[in-house]
Amino acid sequence: MSDTRKPWNSPMPAPQFDLMRRILSAPSPVGLEAAMTYGVLKPHFESFAPAGWQLRQFMGHAGVVLDTHPGRDDLFKVMIIGHADKIRMQVRSIGEDGKIWINTDSFLPGVLIGHEVTLFSEDPEAPGSYRRIEGGTVEALGAIHFSDMAQRSGEKGIKKEQIYLDLQIHGENKKQQVENLGVRPGDSIILDRAIRHGFSPDTFYGAYLDNGLGCFVTAEVARLIAEAGGTEQVRVLFAIASYEEIGRLGSRVLAGELRPDAIIAVDVNHDYTAAPGIGDRRMQPLEMGKGFTLSVGAIASEQLNRIIETTAREQGIPVQRDIVGPDTGTDGMAGVLAAVDCVATSIGFPIRNMHTISETGYTRDVLAAIHAITHTVQALDALSDPHREFRDNHPRLDQAGPLVHQGADKPEPADT
The missing domain is CATH 2.40.30 (Elongation Factor Tu (Ef-tu); domain 3)
Structure with missing residues (x-):
């Protein structure tokens, strides 16, 4: 039986699904993203943003950023990025x-x-x-x-x-x-295909889950943070970028302009288990229906990942490790591309048939990402000094302890 205190264990409520559908349906091909950013997300942000928050707009592209503490450069700045541009x-x-x-x-x-x-x-x-x-x-x-x-x-x-x-x-x-x-x-x-509920429970399909889903997650995290009373030590920049599909150029501008201390990119990922014909590639078995994904490798910060993974475990939110090698392939690279010193990672959700008219996702994976990021922001806000936390606690492999053989017994299954 689903635990109603944990939304990622329950079906997505109809009003929330409708918001997701409206965001995904906005016609926003590369270079013409304003239908999503100004037509759907800007009024949505304005509907719940507290009086002190500020919406920032840009000249060279239609990206937007909702800023919880405008002008407070002394605070630890976390940028959460989805991208509004669709392949065309x-x-x-x-x-x-x-x-x-x-x-x-x-x-x-x-x-x-x-x-x-x-x-x-x-x-x-x-x-x-x-x-x-x-x-x-x-x-x-x-x-x-x-x-x-x-x-x-x-x-x-x-x-x-x-x-x-x-x-x-x-x-x-x-x-x-x-x-x-x-x-x-x-x-x-x-x-031309709208988002529809799928045949299997809690699934949905249609065109352009990449990456209206990341924008939807970013917007929902903003709403949950606002409803919880905001943050005190952390300045959150809820960013909707452009030009990701042609080289992650929009998020590079946002990072260069606002210089975040941490970046969490939110983008679709692959269901490698269901992908046909790639068995000999030995991909990490990411799978739709088993939670959000967390990038490991490339520029992904082990410190930031530790906080996300620990928070997810404490909340009982399912998470899958995604091996990304030298490049996340997402706006998680924005800080590197903009030459900004920041910790960064990428969070996603496995979908099927990426870059087709029938991209397919699972609402509970999306909800898991929303609440994992929300709780992570709150965990960062609870740190005594977020800046020092990341400057002073880089992992030291020279301090790694020895590990011996652990036997062959399988662990008992966790209670569900």
Whole structure:
């Protein structure tokens, strides 16, 4: 039976799921993130932020930061980062037959075929004003009848140069019909699928869990901290970054501008157990349904990880260790990229089918991340001197004690 005092052991409440859906549904392709940051997250932040908190906006991109103690550079600053940008397709050229040839960005070409999309076209007569075209599908081969045997058998794949958007254009002057719409090279295209509840309990699926989920978690941590009365020794910067999908450039700006002492990136991770065809890679068996993930390696701070892992254990929040090697692959690298001295790590949740129209997640993993980060912020706030804690307590492997063989007995299962 679920413990209602531990939200990560219960289904996500409907209003919370609706907020997650609204954040994930916001059309925010790379470079055009304001639909999520200004359209959904900014008013949400403003709905619960205490009077002394401040929302910061930026000129070069549509990132936002909710600051609990503006101007208090003497406090220990913790930046929690999700990124609002979604991978996109982009108009490359328009063919004489009305086909709109597109770049596929970070998608595998084969996962796009047949899916509905929305094209956002900037009005040539009113720069800065956008129109929406719905009803088009992404295509490449047209029909199996036009494919050679190697493509029919799967031995031969689809090249990205073959991908086009079909608006069902017919009749005379097909290219002109498209141009008359104002469609131009550079216009953005995103997949059109809303988030839905999945078949299995507490699951959900749809496009762009990467990384509206990280933004949702960041926003929910902010709300919980506000409802708990805020913090005293820790200045929390709830950051929604941009440009992560093209090199983590937005979070680098945020870290460079605000110079946090600690960074916790929040981003999707992989369900390696369910991923097909990677068994010989011997990946860490991260699995949807078994809790949030915590990055180990690269620039991940062992001190910060210790506090997160200890806090999660004390609260009974399930956590999985994620081995990241030389690069977290997330905004956890923001401090390094901005040359800012800070401790950093990355927290995530295993999902399936990343960078497809059917990304799949588990609400309890997301809730586990929300509450693990919330309790971590509160644990940092309870330290007598957070700055000294991290300066003075770097792990010393020269002080490691000996470990001897522990036998073959399996530990008793924990009570659930």
